[in-house]
Amino acid sequence: MKRLSCFIVSVALPLSAPAHAIVGGGAPSTEGVARSVVTIVGSRGNFCTGGLIAPKLVLTAAHCVPPGADYKIVEYDADRQPSLRDVKAVAIHPGFNMQAMSGHRATADVALLQLAVAPKGKAPSVLGLPDIPINVGSRFTIAGIGVTVRGDGKSGGTIRVAGLVATGKPGTLQIRLVDPVGQGAREGLGACTGDSGAPVFEDKQGGPVIIGVVSWSTGPNGNAGCGGMTGVTPLTLYRDWIVQTAQKWGAGL
Incomplete structure (x- = not known):
């Protein structure tokens, strides 16, 4: 697992970023949950x-x-x-x-x-708690400013949003999320360097609420890197x- 804390990167805006891997593979956004x-x-x-x-x-x-x-x-x-x-x-x-x-x-x-x-x-954004029990397949949204290419600081800095689903044995100590398409077995959406601390949202009746923060990531199949699994610390x-x-x-x- 990769701890997503940070490396030296310019705060200047990145140029462009490939649409593969991580939250960075999600769509750039400045509205909705991205506003927080x-x-x-x-x-x-x-x-x-x-x-x-x-x-x-x-x-x-x-x-x-x-x-x-x-x-x-x-x-x-x-x-x-x-x-x-x-x-x-x-x-x-x-x-x-x-x-x-x-x-x-x-x-x-x-x-x-x-x-x-x-x-x-x-x-x-509203601070909340995840619905209990947290079931495999439950949907969550993450929004972060991390890199879209591992090791390339210039690919970070843009807010991107991605929808992920819970896998494994989610609970009050940790939730593990994967891209619903690749299920963590192949490179897909997920957190990467710079997305540490990113808010994790769950949709409620009144709208999305923050139920956790991003803590770590892996590459596909648990390998080092990004685009596989995203580890979340729930606020329960x-x-x-x-x-x-x-x-x-x-x-x-």
Whole structure:
């Protein structure tokens, strides 16, 4: 399994990207669920995705924002020129274990960013919980800014959306998603480098809600890479911590 934390990449817009592999194989989008997606960069070269859940509150993966670095949100103007916006505070779930993450075991891979100002042109998505039980074949949507070609940072930076289905034995600790066409056996849609922390949506009666974050990926048949399986940390065990942290920051959900 590949941990999707980040490598050094320019925040300038990519040029074009092939339509194979990952979330990057999904359609570029700036509307719908994509309106809550933000780009997170760190002073050590981090490049990750986050989901806006309140005007100044971003949900992401804990492994995207380790201590010892400064983090910013990338904001684009009307001409798609990037600028950096300050992150006021970072909170990592106390149950997160980097060693477990490095060993590809389930852990509390969730974190919150408090922004200094609300990003322009963005709209928060509703925070929710996955329907229980989570069944094989259940449909989810992921939206991220990761690369479309593994190892090519220039192919990242565009918000792309893809629909995936649950496989294996989904539960409250981890959900594994695959492209419904290839079922993880051949290259298809899925998360890749830079999609860590990407919001995972499930459709509810009132519309899509964020029920988890992207944590890792594999290539087809569990090999290294992308385009096979996408590992998701569901919010079932962590939503209360998210709400309590938001309340401490005065950013009620």
